């Protein structure tokens with residue numbers, strides 16, 4: 212029996228879905244007894260050249276051709292953004308259609324509303340592709356790991372920024388030059404702000420943390436810093452200190468006290484996340500029973516993302532076949548304290564530009580001593596005739612205490628700039 216599918220969007224991801232579903236239709240039919248068949252595809256412009264062969268009669272600019280077609284029982288949303296995607300998804304769910312989406316923006320902001328609509332209609336809503344592209348993250352967290360209390364998430368969830376930081380590390384180039392190159396090659400978008408300012412990673416973290424910590428997390432709960440201010444000098448010092456700079460999305464649940472943040476950090480080279488390069492993504496998870504786990508793979512791209520979506524299609528078809536659609540997830544949402552809170556004390560890296568004259572270092576050391584901040588290592592370099600650069604690694608210190616000391620440092624006439632203050636993620640026996 213054929214199961215008719217309506218596809219919303221036929222861009223990078225939609226084209227991959229058409230391609231992969233066509234390739235795997237026989238296998239899916241063998242597995243589920245049901246044959247998935249895309250019958251209608253919503254686009255903005257039916258005349259635009261497409262990367263896949265699509266019969267022109269399947270293309271439409273009218274969402275109602277899919278949403279109001281009673282023969283279509285599954286909708287795959289690959290439009291992106293909030294509206295009209297959210298309205299289309301809600302209409303599909305209310306019409307009793309199962310929905311699969313790759314849309315992290317929509318799930319991060321309207322996940323509760325969408326999941327409630329699916330529960331009410333007793334249909335499936337699946338979104339494995341929304342976080343980490345091809346990497347299975349949602350299903351392991353929602354099902355395979357539910358015997359655990361998850362206490363830590365630590366991930367590289369944005370491929371664009373990981374590509375930029377990896378290139379800065381391997382070539383020594385400055386941020387702006389690498390960004391330009393990434394845009395020219397099509398790796399970074401023309402407007403890269405949601406990637407480089409950390410918003411994309413934060414949306415993905417909100418989705419993962421909601422599932423892992425079983426409590427509702429919104430974007431406002433996440434402290435977000437991007438990578439625009441990272442320089443070639445930071446990357447060079449990180450390397451000398453045995454670390455690489457990564458944009459990390461981190462979450463921890465300390466006995467019901469949840470803390471979340473996205474920002475650049477020095478990751479020691481012995482940590483598995485330090486070896487995740489180029490546009491790859493990875494998620495490190497700690498569960499009380501499972502211990503440390505790491506998931507790694509392609510976080511974006513046409514076929515990698517389609518791999519996750521088609522996996523969701525197979526689950527929807529199995530559920531239809533077994534008459535268990537809309538079945539209860541192995542999750543129980545709990546009220547927890549989720550706040551933009553100060554992260555736990557950790558080692559920090561600072562880079563300062565100072566006047567190169569007697570007594571300046573002593574002034575810095577005195578401010579640190581007053582704040583009870585202990586320095587683990589210090590490197591000083593002459594920049595030019597009157598200026599020097601100082602890179603400091605501290606012992607573990609609360610970010611708030613360090614921030615206050617940094618404010619005092621900034622006021623010293625001989626401290627010209629405090630360029631960077633970055634947390635350090637320890638390596639160890641992972």
Ligand code: NAP
Nearest residue numbers: 220221222223224254255256289290291313314511512516
């Ligand atoms: P895309 O290449 O820009 O494709 C978007 C598609 O949606 C296009 O076919 C476009 O039609 C159609 N569309 C957009 N607005 C529409 C509207 N108002 N009405 C009808 N059709 C509309 O986007 P994408 O890269 O495939 O991304 C799709 C989704 O997947 C996003 O949520 C994204 O975050 C997510 N995602 C993407 C990747 C990736 O590697 N690209 C990875 C993981 C998740 P036209 O073709 O006619 O313009």
Ligand code: HSE
Nearest residue numbers: 368369370371510511
């Ligand atoms: N802009 C995203 C990234 C695409 O760079 O990872 C996948 O969500």
